[in-house]
Structure formats: C-alpha cells, structure tokens
Amino acid sequence: MTRFRFRKASVGERLVRIINYLMLLVFAAAVLLPFWYITVISLNEGIDFARGGVYLWPRAFTWDNYRAVFSDLSILNYFKNSMLRLLLLTPLHLLVTTMAGWAISRRTLPGRKFIAGMFVVAMFVNAGLIPFYLTLVELKLINKFAVYVLPWLFSCFELMVYLVAARSIPDSLIESAYLDGANDLRIYFKIVVPLTAATIATLGLFNAVWAWGDWFTGTFYIRSHEKWTIATYLQMVLQRGASHNVRSAAEAMLAADQTKRITINEASLRAATLLVTILPITLIYPFLQKYFIHGVMVGSLKE
Amino acid sequence: METAVSYGKLLQPKSKLKFWAKLKDHRWLYLMLAPAVLLQVVFAYLPMSKMLIAFRNVDEFHLPYGTEWVGFQNFNFLSDPYFWETLRNTVVIAGLKLLICFPAPILLALLLNEVRHQRFKKAIQTISYLPHFISWVIIANIIDRLLNTNVGLANGIITALGGKAIHFTGSTKWFLPIVVISNLWKEVGFSSIVYLAAMTQISPELYEAAEVDGAGRFAQLKHVTLPGIYPIISMMLVLSIPSLINAGFVQIYLLHNPLNQPVSEILDIYILKTGLSYGDFAKAAAMGICNSIVSLILIIIANKGSAKLGGSTIW
Numbered sequence: 001m002t003r004f005r006f007r008k009a010s011v012g013e014r015l016v017r018i019i020n021y022l023m024l025l026v027f028a029a030a031v032l033l034p035f036w037y038i039t040v041i042s043l044n045e046g047i048d049f050a051r052g053g054v055y056l057w058p059r060a061f062t063w064d065n066y067r068a069v070f071s072d073l074s075i076l077n078y079f080k081n082s083m084l085r086l087l088l089l090t091p092l093h094l095l096v097t098t099m100a101g102w103a104i105s106r107r108t109l110p111g112r113k114f115i116a117g118m119f120v121v122a123m124f125v126n127a128g129l130i131p132f133y134l135t136l137v138e139l140k141l142i143n144k145f146a147v148y149v150l151p152w153l154f155s156c157f158e159l160m161v162y163l164v165a166a167r168s169i170p171d172s173l174i175e176s177a178y179l180d181g182a183n184d185l186r187i188y189f190k191i192v193v194p195l196t197a198a199t200i201a202t203l204g205l206f207n208a209v210w211a212w213g214d215w216f217t218g219t220f221y222i223r224s225h226e227k228w229t230i231a232t233y234l235q236m237v238l239q240r241g242a243s244h245n246v247r248s249a250a251e252a253m254l255a256a257d258q259t260k261r262i263t264i265n266e267a268s269l270r271a272a273t274l275l276v277t278i279l280p281i282t283l284i285y286p287f288l289q290k291y292f293i294h295g296v297m298v299g300s301l302k303e
Numbered sequence: 304m305e306t307a308v309s310y311g312k313l314l315q316p317k318s319k320l321k322f323w324a325k326l327k328d329h330r331w332l333y334l335m336l337a338p339a340v341l342l343q344v345v346f347a348y349l350p351m352s353k354m355l356i357a358f359r360n361v362d363e364f365h366l367p368y369g370t371e372w373v374g375f376q377n378f379n380f381l382s383d384p385y386f387w388e389t390l391r392n393t394v395v396i397a398g399l400k401l402l403i404c405f406p407a408p409i410l411l412a413l414l415l416n417e418v419r420h421q422r423f424k425k426a427i428q429t430i431s432y433l434p435h436f437i438s439w440v441i442i443a444n445i446i447d448r449l450l451n452t453n454v455g456l457a458n459g460i461i462t463a464l465g466g467k468a469i470h471f472t473g474s475t476k477w478f479l480p481i482v483v484i485s486n487l488w489k490e491v492g493f494s495s496i497v498y499l500a501a502m503t504q505i506s507p508e509l510y511e512a513a514e515v516d517g518a519g520r521f522a523q524l525k526h527v528t529l530p531g532i533y534p535i536i537s538m539m540l541v542l543s544i545p546s547l548i549n550a551g552f553v554q555i556y557l558l559h560n561p562l563n564q565p566v567s568e569i570l571d572i573y574i575l576k577t578g579l580s581y582g583d584f585a586k587a588a589a590m591g592i593c594n595s596i597v598s599l600i601l602i603i604i605a606n607k608g609s610a611k612l613g614g615s616t617i618w
Contacts, residue, residue, distance in 0.1 A: 131352075
C-alpha cells in the first residue's frame, strides 16, 4: 500500500520511521530467538550443556543428539503414529466436511435448514469432557487407533467456512452439469472440488497442523505407549521427564558404534526431538502463506 | 416456499409433487451429508445424554451410570471455595489475555502498515507467523528450557547482569507473565493478518485528503487508519468473548504444575482432574454442565453484541 506524499518527510518523521523498523527487527529477533536457542542446545553435547553457560552458540558441537533421535526406535514409532494419523485424518476430514458443506449449500434440499440447525447447535452446546469420554468408552474406542481419527472427522466451523466458497460457484454451471446428465456426486468431484481447491487446501492445512500437534487425544484416550503420537510423547516428556528414552537412545547408539562415548542427556535429546518435529512445518508454511491468509479472510468475513 | 432460484425446477421429473420422489432426487446429496450427520449424532449429541450422570450417584463400583438419582447433590461443588478459586484463575487469565493479547496484533499491524519496503515487511510477517504453526506442546517444552533455573537462557542473562537466578516455572508470581508473554509470542503475528488486511482496504484517497489537511503520520493514524479498521476491531472483540470461559486450556495445562497450581488451575483443568484423574465422574459432569451453560450465555451475549455493533452474527 503506497501513500502519496506531497512533501518530503521531516526529520521527526524519518526518526519515527527508523524506530519503527528497529522495533520490527527486534520483534522478529524475539520471535526467532527461542527456536535458535533450541537449535543450539540440540547441536551441543548434552553433558556439556548441563554444566551451564551454553546460550547462543554451541560450545561442544555434535550431531550425536540427532543420531540418537533417528536411531531410537521408540521415537521413530511415535513419528510413524503421527504421520499415520495425519494421512488418515486430514483427507477424510476434508472429504466429510466439504461434502456436507456442498450438500448444505444446495437450497432445494428438503430438510436443509433442520440439518444445518443441527450442526450449528452442536457447535455451541458442548456436552462436556466427561460425557464425551464416556461415549468413547461405550463405543470401545479407548486405546484404539481409531480414536485418533473418528471423532475428529467433522468440523462445523469449517463447514461454514466452506459454505462461503461453495456458494461462490455459479448456479448456471451446476445447471448445465445437470443437463449433461451428471448426478450430485459427480458434480461434487468433477466441478466443485477443483473450483474450491484453494479453500479446501486452507482447511486441510489447519486440520493438519492441529492433528500433528494434538497431544490430548493420546494422553487421555490412549493407554498403550506404543500408540502415542509424537505430540503426546513430547507432552509426557515435559510433564514427567521421560528419562527412559535417553537410556534407550544411548543403547541404540552404542549398539551402532561401540567406541562412542555417550554425550547425550535428556535436555539435548529433547531439543533434537523438538527440532525434528517442527522442521517439516517450518519449511513448508512460508510457501503456504497465500492459503492461510485467504483462510483468515474468509473466516472473518463470514457472510 | 422456495423463493430462491431453484435451479433444479426445470429438470425435476414429473413426480416432483411427491415427497418421497423429491427425496430420491436428492439422494446423492443426502449421501454426502450422511457421514457428517452420523458423526454429529454419535460424538456431539449422544454425549448429551450422558450429561445426566451429573444427577446420579456414581461411585467406582457402579461406573459409569451410578445407582440412583440424587438430584443436585453433585452440584455441591458450588459451595466449595476451591471451585471458586479455579473460576477466579480462569477469569484472571482470560481477562489478562484480553487486555494485553487483544490490542497487540493491532499495534503490530499498525507498525507493519507504516513500512514501505515490501520485502522487509513480507519477511517480518513471515517470521511472525511461525509460532502460530508450532503446537503448544513444543512451545511449552521450549519455555521449559529457556526458563530453566540452572542452565536456561533467561537466567543466564539475569545472572550475567548481576541478578539472582529466578525459579520461573515453579513460581506463582511468574506464571501469569509467562502465560501472557508466551501467548503473545505465539499469536500476535498470525492475529495481525486480519487487521493488516483491513488496513489495506482503506482508500488511499482518505490519506491524501488527510495530508492535504495537514495531518502528520500520527494524526493520519488516529483519524484515518483506526476509524477505518474499527468494524474489524469490534467484530474481533466480540468474537473473543466466548473464549473468556476457556482461557486457553491447552496452553495452561501444559504450563501448570503442582508448584504454580494456586494460580494456574483453571476450571477446565479442575474438571479434567476431577473426572479422569480422581474418577469422580458425576461431579465432573456437573461442573461441565455449569461450564457449558456459562459459555452458552457468553456466546449469546457476544452474538447480540456483534449484532448491535453492526458486525456479522453467527446466526
């Protein structure tokens, strides 16, 4: 956005502008600093880190922490669970939610208002955590992998966001499709999805970010450790300081190379795990800015 | 009844007068709705029937439905002072967040709006979005590292400046600042998107007119920019009211520990503990009912408020 200037900026205004730029720079540095700190810890020998004094640059550089992360089978298992959950949940979630969104947007559908009302009411009236938990118990979902997927397949809020996109498709297009003999399902897959792809991508992004970071499901609805996702694992480590992982990681490394001395400890291993967990999203999100900015706009403009 | 353009009217078969035939016409749409409806019934409406256990006598031998109806007996938590403490914690945290974390994105948007250099602006923005995509689990772990009493960066700086190391994570005094600052760090960038977008909608002619009238930058800000984004601000303000009762459960749960419990235990955590940790399902369900009622009231207030201010409403 450019502003037309009739006169040159005064000294005061130039000063303000410099301060403005400086403040933004400091802000950006403050945002990045914690991540940099964790990177430093992850690249430093754990034992050395425990002595204190390692802050902005690794003092005893090592790749051992990352080697430990990738050689420790239990951590890789948690990554596998997270990936599996993501690959199952997000596509199905998008399918269920956008299909329903498209159907609701068709004004001739009998009972449409009733069904839409059903969705909206469920958005606001929340039965509470305990009833939800008891329902899961009754459905025998507790401690099954399906509990990572099934309850989260539909989101009313996302349906409303998708409605905006669905309504933007011109009726004439749909009419001509009917004339050509297509049924609603075909129309959805062949016309609606390609046209609303941007919105679908945005919803998918938000769902994926949520699914990757959701630790609650694994902590409270799952009992066996092997079924944890990486998010639950990190939460357990945070709350309980899971030192048994350090031992298993150390053993795995020793098994690979007998001559190595063990330099990892819980802090450095955790730092490396953290970084590996956030690396994918960190590398991807700058390229998806277009989508989530679009999503924010649609979500806030509503109807 | 249907006054909107019914695109299908021309194409409906002659049986359009029959109700069932009409349903049959739309069978694919119903199929497409079926999974969503089923999921809602199972996971949103079915649990509602379980809310009734709040009125029953539930002990560990008669899970989960208890033995008999006991009326409002399980609601005696209302006289328990600890319950009100958790409620106070919830309100304090939510209020602080509203006070500090609501204006901050607006400020950031104002700062960014003044930047002419597009690359710089884009770079700062991209960096500022990053924490939003990192889950609280990660951030809580990072905070744990940063504020570690012995080796953390924060205490490193403090001791270098000559102070004594502060036990951040276990202190009740520092809990609120930690919560607010970490929430700020995580969300201020992403939340500023809305305001920046609103600012770009303001017509440059208004700024030109202000310049001609002799307005400097601050005056322009006060008289053109802020009034221009006022609708968005009021809408976002109203939308944030329902979260008052929530106070950011995920973040608080991850940051709370037995040491800072007096200030960190919010209502949702108390309900969680009562139900899933201590196993007192009935009491937890009762508290959940209270919680739901209050948040429903808040949402209704928010919706009415939004309608009054001319913003969009939810229904």
